[in-house]
Amino acid sequence: MSLLKALFGPSREEIWRQLSGEVGGRFHEGGLFTQSAVQARTDDWIITLDTYTQHTGNTHQTFTRLRAPYFNPEGFRFEIYRAGLFSELGKVLGMEDIEVGHTRFDRDFVIKSNAPRRVRRLFDNRKIRHLIDAQPKIHLSVKGHDGLFGKFPAGVDELHFRSTGTIKDLAQLRTLFDLFAEVLRQVCHEGKAYEDDVRIHIRRLRAPGGRIKDKYVLWEGDGPRRDAAAALGRLGDPAAVPALASVLEDEDTLLGARAIEALARIQDRKAVAPLVRFLGDTREADGAPVGDRVADALRKLGEGELVGIVAGAFGGDFGRLKAYDGEYRAQIIEALGDALERFSGTHAANALAEIHAVEALPRLREALRSTGSGNPAGQAISSAIKALEARAALPRAAAASDVNVDTLPRSAQEPL
Structure with missing residues (x-):
């Protein structure tokens, strides 16, 4: 054992490497201009642990932070910290002090939110209260999507924790990752096991795709959306048809392919109209043109004749199309x-x-x-x-509804 290690204990890198193994994550080696970091996935989210330095005049202070972007279309905001700290924070965001109905917790922590009922449901979760209480210093909040890390996609905000200094306590760090996972499940899925919840999968499908990247990838939206489309097909609920139809022209053609497959599996007639439009789509989607996938789906929905009519028109045969009514x-x-x-x-x-x-x-x-x-x-x-x-320039034949019946001629015997 080296003298430095004997005096100061394991280094941050050693502790964080061990943490990455325990949370099933990845350790990012720091460089000349970058800090080391740990990233771990939980469900749809990426949790990132790193440090940053804040400069004020001639002084600087190091903070440990965790962050995880997530889909938050309702704009739910909350902020929690131990009583006596950060007392002025939150006021400019229009948030109010809230008691959540747990006496000791309300005594020890200041909680602010723009949605009192929802924040009470969040902190009704006993595990979340326990994990927060285990932190000697905590500032946990939801940051808006136009914060320090660039413009996030619409509807995406960031769960954010910070504490002064560099945290090297392995148990504390593991508790923080557990806290983030539990809070994200609660605010996004209401703490439910969502595998068979149609409403939650529709929400996942409506989240933005693409990536958010700072030094590391913080958000990857494509995979969860594809997974949600496949899950909706498996569940077979017609309530998912409008949401699935809305992603058919998404730039992510693999998502479109999963949505087409799901619409075919659900077997609801409301899927026919949105699918027809894409019969001529030549974009490649998982090894086949989108239009071919749509044609297969429509045949499964009993619309083989319609597919033949449109395919004929694309090939120059307009006879059946002209007769279609x-x-x-x-x-x-x-x-x-x-x-x-x-x-x-x-x-x-x-x-x-x-x-x-x-x-x-x-x-x-x-x-x-x-x-x-x-x-x-x-x-x-x-x-x-x-x-x-x-x-279009030809005179239009008047419809019956266009004629004012009071101006029509009457027979002599017709009463006025």
């Missing part, structure tokens, strides 16, 4: 409009003209601005615009 005309027109700038743009433009889709004129004009008229697709789009503009 079903309920999905608007969605077919959207699918054709989306295909104007793809490989089947010529056929899509001709199809829109053949079915007299004057409602597609704005989309056709937009496509012409993008493609120009110097290629076959552009020429077809230009011709379709002319044909549909001519049709």
